Amino acid sequence: MLRAELEKREIIEIARKIIRESPGPICNHCLGRQFAKVSSGVSNERRGEVLKEILSEGGEELASGKCWLCNGLFENDNLDKWVRAALAKLKQYEYDTFLVGTKMSGMLMENEEMMWEIAGALFAEPLKAELNREVGKRIEQETGKRVDFDTPEVVVILNLWSGDFDVELQVKPLFIYGRYRKYRRGIPQTRWFCRACHGKGCERCNFTGKMYAESVEELIKGSIMDVYGAEDVILHGCGREDIDARMLGSGRPFVVELRAPKRRQRVDLHALEEKVNEENRAKLEVTNLKYVNREMVARIKNANARKTYRMRVELRGAVAESELREAVQELDGAVIEQRTPLRVVHRRADLIRSRRIYGMKLLNYGGSTCELEVRCDGGLYVKELISGDRGRTRPNLSDLLGIEAEVKELDVIDVELDTGHETTEATR
Numbered sequence: 009m010l011r012a013e014l015e016k017r018e019i020i021e022i023a024r025k026i027i028r029e030s031p032g033p034i035c036n037h038c039l040g041r042q043f044a045k046v047s048s049g050v051s052n053e054r055r056g057e058v059l060k061e062i063l064s065e066g067g068e069e070l071a072s073g074k075c076w077l078c079n080g081l082f083e084n085d086n087l088d089k090w091v092r093a094a095l096a097k098l099k100q101y102e103y104d105t106f107l108v109g110t111k112m113s114g115m116l117m118e119n120e121e122m123m124w125e126i127a128g129a130l131f132a133e134p135l136k137a138e139l140n141r142e143v144g145k146r147i148e149q150e151t152g153k154r155v156d157f158d159t160p161e162v163v164v165i166l167n168l169w170s171g172d173f174d175v176e177l178q179v180k181p182l183f184i185y186g187r188y189r190k191y192r193r194g195i196p197q198t199r200w201f202c203r204a205c206h207g208k209g210c211e212r213c214n215f216t217g218k219m220y221a222e223s224v225e226e227l228i229k230g231s232i233m234d235v236y237g238a239e240d241v242i243l244h245g246c247g248r249e250d251i252d253a254r255m256l257g258s259g260r261p262f263v264v265e266l267r268a269p270k271r272r273q274r275v276d277l278h279a280l281e282e283k284v285n286e287e288n289r290a291k292l293e294v295t296n297l298k299y300v301n302r303e304m305v306a307r308i309k310n311a312n313a314r315k316t317y318r319m320r321v322e323l324r325g326a327v328a329e330s331e332l333r334e335a336v337q338e339l340d341g342a343v344i345e346q347r348t349p350l351r352v353v354h355r356r357a358d359l360i361r362s363r364r365i366y367g368m369k370l371l372n373y374g375g376s377t378c379e380l381e382v383r384c385d386g387g388l389y390v391k392e393l394i395s396g397d398r399g400r401t402r403p404n405l406s407d408l409l410g411i412e413a414e415v416k417e418l419d420v421i422d423v424e425l426d427t428g429h430e431t432t433e434a435t436r
């Protein structure tokens with residue numbers, strides 16, 4: 009069957025041309041690979057072997073020795089050496105699926121081009137395709153793991169540049185969704201580099217490189233990085249609260265991305281949740297932890313989730329409770345035209361945005377202070393809803409009362425995100 013397929017005149021003529029015009033001996037793999045598309049269900053090596061039989065029966069002289077094209081890559085135990093190098097790296101990682109890729113060397117690419125000038129590439133497959141497949145098959149046999157072309161957990165890169173069985177791994181990140189509550193003010197969501205030294209470390213930042221000693225990201229990272237043996241942990245939040253605001257109530261949705269984790273889905277998330285909460289008591293709590301895909305990062309980053317805030321407001325002037333109630337009622341349900349606040353305009357585009365208030369109520373009145381709760385579109389700056397920001401936010405509480413009002417304490421108590429991921433089962 010195979011022999012019959014290869015004995016066609018067109019095939020034999022190309023094979024003979026290869027033998028005659030090659031600058032040196034050629035191995036069965038490299039000869040057979042030029043005819044990979046002629047027949048399926050058989051290795052290039054076998055194909056090359058049969059072709060050589062046919063040619064030699066026809067009187068063709070075949071040189072022996074190291075293959076000029078692959079430089080011996082497919083000969084002796086070189087494939088096994090690649091496999092052993094890959095396994096040595098892989099054994100540190102938990103994975104079910106993998107894929108093999110090859111960084112070709114310049115010399116092999118040139119050789120392959122030369123071959124295709126001789127033989128044409130009509131029936132050929134690239135050298136690296138064969139190498140990936142052959143090494144992949146052997147790794148499957150050795151480990152029982154599975155090759156996955158679409159979403160492998162580890163990509164094994166055979167680096168042919170360096171010449172000494174150099175294998176690199178690209179480990180797929182792991183993503184965990186959850187919600188966090190932040191109980192302490194003064195903690196930013198993510199690392200905030202020192203403005204003076206941009207992270208290098210200087211006297212101003214006490215050589216930490218950071219504006220704040222800790223962040224939500226670093227606190228979570230500190231508790232989970234070693235559990236997974238990850239190289240780094242990045243926090244993606246569904247928006248962020250001000251540094252001086254607490255995050256209470258239902259908590260803020262986030263996804264942590266664990267880079268190059270050694271452990272994967274065998275970590276129990278209930279235990280992990282308890283560990284994080286134990287280690288960050290009084291500062292931070294996480295709930296609803298769940299393994300998710302990378303897509304979830306974009307979903308929470310792009311979600312324009314409605315928020316509910318609670319705030320303590322200072323009233324700088326005499327206001328009767330009835331006046332305050334009226335003003336709050338006025339804002340309840342209003343559409344707010346908000347120009348980018350002065351405090352953030354240096355890093356955000358200066359635009360006017362419309363944001364709706366879905367509910368606003370007075371919780372407490374104490375003469376010179378009051379407590380308010382507001383539920384609104386994501387992206388509304390609520391501090392400016394109270395102060396007016398020199399007329400950049402309209403309507404606003406200060407204008408309605410005719411006095412200056414200012415937020416002194418702010419808590420986020422709900423971030424509404426319909427993820428379809430939050431089930432009661434995941435909330436322990």
Ligand SMILES: [Zn+2]
Pocket residue numbers: 034035036037038039075076077078079080081082
């Ligand atoms: Zn070869």
Ligand SMILES: [Zn+2]
Pocket residue numbers: 202203204205206207208209210211212213214215216217218
């Ligand atoms: Zn610094």
